[in-house]
Amino acid sequence: MGLNSFQTSGNSPGDANRCHVGILGMGTVGTAVARRLTGSDPIPHLQLTHICDRRARDKQARQPDAVARLTWTDRFDDLLASDIDIIIETIPGSEPAVDYVRAALLAGKSVVTSNKSVIAHHGEKLLALAERQGRQLRFEGAVGGAMPIVRALGDGLAGDHVLKLQAILNGTSNVVLSRMEATGCSLDEAIAEACASGFAESDPSEDLDGVDAAAKLAILCGLAFGVRVAPAAIDTRTTSRIAPTAFAKAKLRGGTIRQIAHAAFDRAQRRLEAWVAPTFVPSGTLFSTIHGPMNAAIISCAYAGDLMLSGQGAGGDASAVAIIADVLAIARDRAAIVPAPVLTPVKDLQGLSDSSIAEAV
Amino acid sequence: MGLNSFQTSGNSPGDANRCHVGILGMGTVGTAVARRLTGSDPIPHLQLTHICDRRARDKQARQPDAVARLTWTDRFDDLLASDIDIIIETIPGSEPAVDYVRAALLAGKSVVTSNKSVIAHHGEKLLALAERQGRQLRFEGAVGGAMPIVRALGDGLAGDHVLKLQAILNGTSNVVLSRMEATGCSLDEAIAEACASGFAESDPSEDLDGVDAAAKLAILCGLAFGVRVAPAAIDTRTTSRIAPTAFAKAKLRGGTIRQIAHAAFDRAQRRLEAWVAPTFVPSGTLFSTIHGPMNAAIISCAYAGDLMLSGQGAGGDASAVAIIADVLAIARDRAAIVPAPVLTPVKDLQGLSDSSIAEAV
Numbered sequence: 254m255g256l257n258s259f260q261t262s263g264n265s266p267g268d269a270n271r272c273h274v275g276i277l278g279m280g281t282v283g284t285a286v287a288r289r290l291t292g293s294d295p296i297p298h299l300q301l302t303h304i305c306d307r308r309a310r311d312k313q314a315r316q317p318d319a320v321a322r323l324t325w326t327d328r329f330d331d332l333l334a335s336d337i338d339i340i341i342e343t344i345p346g347s348e349p350a351v352d353y354v355r356a357a358l359l360a361g362k363s364v365v366t367s368n369k370s371v372i373a374h375h376g377e378k379l380l381a382l383a384e385r386q387g388r389q390l391r392f393e394g395a396v397g398g399a400m401p402i403v404r405a406l407g408d409g410l411a412g413d414h415v416l417k418l419q420a421i422l423n424g425t426s427n428v429v430l431s432r433m434e435a436t437g438c439s440l441d442e443a444i445a446e447a448c449a450s451g452f453a454e455s456d457p458s459e460d461l462d463g464v465d466a467a468a469k470l471a472i473l474c475g476l477a478f479g480v481r482v483a484p485a486a487i488d489t490r491t492t493s494r495i496a497p498t499a500f501a502k503a504k505l506r507g508g509t510i511r512q513i514a515h516a517a518f519d520r521a522q523r524r525l526e527a528w529v530a531p532t533f534v535p536s537g538t539l540f541s542t543i544h545g546p547m548n549a550a551i552i553s554c555a556y557a558g559d560l561m562l563s564g565q566g567a568g569g570d571a572s573a574v575a576i577i578a579d580v581l582a583i584a585r586d587r588a589a590i591v592p593a594p595v596l597t598p599v600k601d602l603q604g605l606s607d608s609s610i611a612e613a614v
Numbered sequence: 615m616g617l618n619s620f621q622t623s624g625n626s627p628g629d630a631n632r633c634h635v636g637i638l639g640m641g642t643v644g645t646a647v648a649r650r651l652t653g654s655d656p657i658p659h660l661q662l663t664h665i666c667d668r669r670a671r672d673k674q675a676r677q678p679d680a681v682a683r684l685t686w687t688d689r690f691d692d693l694l695a696s697d698i699d700i701i702i703e704t705i706p707g708s709e710p711a712v713d714y715v716r717a718a719l720l721a722g723k724s725v726v727t728s729n730k731s732v733i734a735h736h737g738e739k740l741l742a743l744a745e746r747q748g749r750q751l752r753f754e755g756a757v758g759g760a761m762p763i764v765r766a767l768g769d770g771l772a773g774d775h776v777l778k779l780q781a782i783l784n785g786t787s788n789v790v791l792s793r794m795e796a797t798g799c800s801l802d803e804a805i806a807e808a809c810a811s812g813f814a815e816s817d818p819s820e821d822l823d824g825v826d827a828a829a830k831l832a833i834l835c836g837l838a839f840g841v842r843v844a845p846a847a848i849d850t851r852t853t854s855r856i857a858p859t860a861f862a863k864a865k866l867r868g869g870t871i872r873q874i875a876h877a878a879f880d881r882a883q884r885r886l887e888a889w890v891a892p893t894f895v896p897s898g899t900l901f902s903t904i905h906g907p908m909n910a911a912i913i914s915c916a917y918a919g920d921l922m923l924s925g926q927g928a929g930g931d932a933s934a935v936a937i938i939a940d941v942l943a944i945a946r947d948r949a950a951i952v953p954a955p956v957l958t959p960v961k962d963l964q965g966l967s968d969s970s971i972a973e974a975v
Contacts, residue, residue, distance in 0.1 A: 289773070289917065296773055393770070399918035401762075401770035409754070409762035412650070412657055412938025539924075542898055549922075556650065557760035557935040560925040561910075563900075565918055574918040577773025589947050 272584035275303035275337040277329065277353060278344035279312050282367050282394070285569025286341055286576055291319035296577060298584055305332050329353055333360040338587065339580055342366040343394075343572075351375045358382050358390065363587070365579040367394030367572050373468040373484045376475065380593040389591050391579035396469040397422065397548045399571035400564035401578070405552065406476040413554040415477035417517040420550035421543055422469040424567030425460035426492050426512035428452040430531070431544040434500050434509050440493065452546050452567055463489030463512065463529035470514040470527060477552070478518040480525055481596035488604025490530035499531075508535040511543065523600035530605060539563070633945035636664035636698040638690065638714060639705035640673050643728050643755070646930030647702055647937055652680035657938060659945055666693050690714055694721040699948065700941055703727040704755075704933075712736045719747050724948070726940040728755030728933050734829040734845045737836065741954040750952050752940035757830045758783065758909045760932035761925035762939070766913065767837040774915040776838035778878040781911035782904055783830040783890075785928030786821035787853050787873035789813040791892070792905040795861050795870050801854065813907050813928055824850030824873065824890035831875040831888060838913070839879040841886055842957035849965025851891035860892075869896040872904065884961035891966060900924070 274290065276283045283306070290301040302324060306312050309327040313320075326332070332340055333356060340357045344350050347370035354371055357364050358379065366372065371379070372392045383390040393403040397420075406415065421427050425447060432443040447453035459465045467487040474482050492512045503510050513532040518525050534540040539561050543549045548566030553559050565571035583589075635651065637644045644667070651662040663685060667673050670688040674681075687693070693701055694717060701718045705711050708731035715732055718725050719740065727733065732740070733753045744751040754764040758781075767776065782788050786808060793804040808814035820826045828848040835843050853873045864871050874893040879886050895901040900922050904910045909927030914920050926932035 294775070399915075399921055401766055401921075404765060404770055405762055408943060409765055409939050410935065411942045413935045414655070537897075537903055539900075539903060542900060542903065554760075554935070556931045558926045558932060560760055560762075560923075562921075562923055564921040570917045571919060574771065574774045574915070578770050581772045582769060585953075586947060586950050589950065592946075 271298055271300045272339060272580070272587070273335075273337045274299055274301050274339050274341060274580060275305065275332045275335065276301065276341045276343065277305045277332065278342065279304060279306040280343060280345065281569040282572045282576070283341070283343040285573040286343070287320045288317070289570075289573050289577060291323075296581070299580060303332055303335050303337055305329055329356070333357065333362070337362060339363045339365060339583055341576055341580065342368055342371070343576075344368065347371050347374050351379070354379055354390070355382065358386050358388055361386065361388060363389040363583045365391050365394070365576050365583070367392070367576055369395040369465070369468045369472065373471045376472065377481065377594065377596050384590060384593040387590055389583045389589065391583060392472075393579050394572045394575035396472050397550065397562070398424065398564055398566040398568070399574050400548050400550065400562045400566065401575070402473065402550050402562055403476060405560065405562060406473065410552065410554060410557065410560070413556045414520070415518070415552055415554055417553040418470075418473055418477055418515070418550065420470070420473070420514045421511055421540060421548050422466040422514045422566070423460050423512055424546035424548060425453045425457050426466070427543060427548075427566065428546050429457075429461070430492065430495070430510055430512060433495070433497060435544075437497050437500070439497060440495055458493070461493040462491045466512060466514045466529040470516055470529060474516050474518070474525065474527060475594060475596050477516070478525065479594060479596055480518065480599050482525060482527060482599060482602065486602055488528040490528070490605065492531040495531050503533055506533060508533050509541050510534070511540050513540065524603065525599040525601070526603040526606060528605045632659055632661045633700060633941070633948070634696075634698045635660055635662045635700050635702060635941060636666065636693045636696065637662065637702045637704065638666045638693065639703065640665060640667040641704060641706065642930040643933045643937070644702070644704040646934040647704070648681045649678070650931075650934050650938060652684075657942070660941060664693055664696050664698055666690055690717070694718065694723070698723060700724045700726060700944055702937055702941065703729055703732070704937075705729065708732050708735050712740070715740055715751070716743065719743050719749055719751065722747065722749060724750040724944045726752050726755070726937050726944070728753070728937055730756040730826070730829045730833065734832045737833065738842065738955070738957050745951060745954040748951055750944045750950065752944060753833075754940050755933045755936035757833050758911065758923070759785065759925055759927040759929070760935050761909050761911065761923045761927065762936070763834065763911050763923055764837065766921065766923060767834065771913065771915060771918065771921070774917045775881070776879070776913055776915055778914040779831075779834055779838055779876070779911065781831070781834070781875045782872055782901060782909050782927070783827040783875045784821050784873055785907035785909060786814045786818050787827070788904060788909075788927065789907050790818075790822070791853065791856065791871055791873065794856070794858060796905075798858050798861070800858060801856055819854070822854040823852045827873065827875045827890040831877055831890060835877050835879070835886065835888060836955060836957050838877070839886065840955060840957055841879065841960050843886060843888060843960060843963065847963055849889040851889070851966065853892040856892050864894055867894060869894050870902050871895070872901045874901065885964065886960040886962070887964040887967060889966045
């Protein structure tokens with residue numbers, strides 16, 4: 254099969270030009286992708302053939318026919334040995350996922366991941382490995398859910414300089430805070446409701462404390478500024494101590510409260526200011542209009558001015574759309590060699606500054 | 615030079631792997647691109663070598679040195695005969711621009727255009743020609759200014775189905791309407807101010823009447839729904855009869871007025887509802903927060919829910935960022951063959967319906 258043959262295969266239908274896909278991890282996101290790829294409305298040119306999960310046998314039994322009859326395995330080596338072109342990695346946490354992604358690239362597979370920890374901690378090395386292997390590693394689903402912020406920063410703004418990023422990157426916190434805003438309830442009540450609606454886990458501390466958003470912000474700092482920053486080095490203030498009275502005060506000031514991830518980079522000084530904190534947002538601005546499990550971002554650029562994005566930040570279907578977009582981008586041009594980013598350390602990493610702390614609540 | 619050699623040239627610097635670029639048309643947008651590509655902050659791997667303009671001699675004399683010393687010509691054939699890889703087309707109107715774009719593709723050049731008329735009227739045939747020629751035609755700058763809506767619809771949502779598009783696509787109308795909202799002035803006063811600030815031409819009738827937005831909406835309907843619709847077939851209501859009292863009434867209703875381009879597609883019935891009209895937008899929603907020369911869009915999808923974008927909709931620098939992103943996408947993978955979209959006609963094209971007319975003002 255020749256270079257770019259997928260792209261020119263419009264007149265030669267048949268399986269030979271299909272891109273074979275496997276899924277590693279059948280949680281919420283993996284399941285949503287599997288159902289989308291096997292549903293009544295399939296994606297042309299993509300064929301899901303393999304599913305790998307630790308509890309393959311249990312989970313296979315609970316799937317609809319079209320998913321259950323695929324090849325299931327609990328051994329990752331079976332995916333590596335198969336004729337799959339692209340592995341979709343959706344298991345939680347950085348370990349052992351990073352080993353799987355590395356092994357997949359070494360075996361000549363391209364990888365699409367929604368795993369923020371893997372990219373935040375190991376993305377630079379893995380992307381370099383992908384380039385050396387002539388394969389691709391894409392991760393739109395790792396940040397921002399359905400909001401195409403990875404594409405916007407990596408492609409759409411490639412000719413600009415990003416000066417500042419402000420974003421709502423954690424859907425769970427936004428569900429909790431916008432619930433408190435709407436009903437005047439306590440944080441615990443809002444969490445209980447978010448759990449009941451499937452928008453929070455029973456222990457949402459990584460969401461509320463800013464750990465989740467900090468990992469995503471670290472990824473965005475790499476894309477936007479070309480800098481290497483460890484998620485743990487980013488200053489975080491917890492959202493878990495926000496009381497209903499804070500919303501009353503914010504309302505008097507003419508706004509509300511959201512968990513904001515903030516990063517500003519001074520290229521001349523190589524100084525990065527990065528933090529995640531519950532923050533006052535004025536009415537009539539983008540963030541004040543973001544309710545429920547949504548993500549949003551304002552990207553301030555040297556030439557293009559402010560660019561704003563928002564979209565569903567949680568839920569399997571939203572992540573599945575981001576993942577499938579990445580799979581299609583690889584399938585369209587399997588021979589493309591994507592140059593790995595060259596990240597450099599910052600000279601000076603600042604947290605919440607005196608000037609910005611006034612906005613934190 | 616091998617396939618994808620640009621992409622793997624990181625370790626072999628030098629001009630051999632640079633992508634040579636020429637600009638056709640030195641208006642606001644062409645000039646912004648030229649200055650960006652020759653400024654103190656150049657884009658790696660891109661080299662602007664040629665500029666073609668009807669009034670080349672006059673304009674060359676008024677440029678900064680770095681632009682003036684490039685090869686200037688008033689003959690398009692000089693661009694075709696050069697070693698340029700990519701031609702950036704920024705001349706206004708569909709004729710003769712379409713002939714230039716066609717000739718460029720036939721001569722083996724890739725083309726990046728910010729010309730909405732060319733794409734709205736001739737995009738389908740030109741994209742097919744580009745595919746046959748093994749070259750690329752990209753047009754992020756033709757719709758939405760710096761807001762990356764062409765990418766979002768074409769790539770980011772490739773795995774979803776767009777159900778509905780609503781957007782502010784005309785920066786001039788938005789400047790005029792948001793000025794009337796802020797100051798209570800008349801439409802004529804707002805137009806005069808927009809002219810003085812460079813945000814409106816002396817005759818902004820194509821902007822206010824919806825002709826500009828309809829051409830852009832026709833392009834988006836092709837990307838979002840895969841349908842072929844002539845810009846002139848889209849129902850438009852003029853914004854030029856909006857009085858200050860309309861804003862007072864909208865405020866009482868809890869909102870304001872914006873020129874909205876709307877399209878909704880029923881895939882089963884192949885029924886498209888498409889219109890451009892001044893429309894009531896409730897406070898607290900995205901469009902009510904869009905002031906000045908901004909564009910914005912809400913894309914409603916079957917799987918990903920609502921995706922929102924906004925960014926600068928007018929001005930040379932914003933368009934230049936969109937154009938340079940396209941040029942870089944081509945430069946990164948000059949051998950890629952992008953499959954041309956297959957557009958089909960709609961069965962039933964509706965304008966403002968009884969239900970939506972209530973929102974038009």
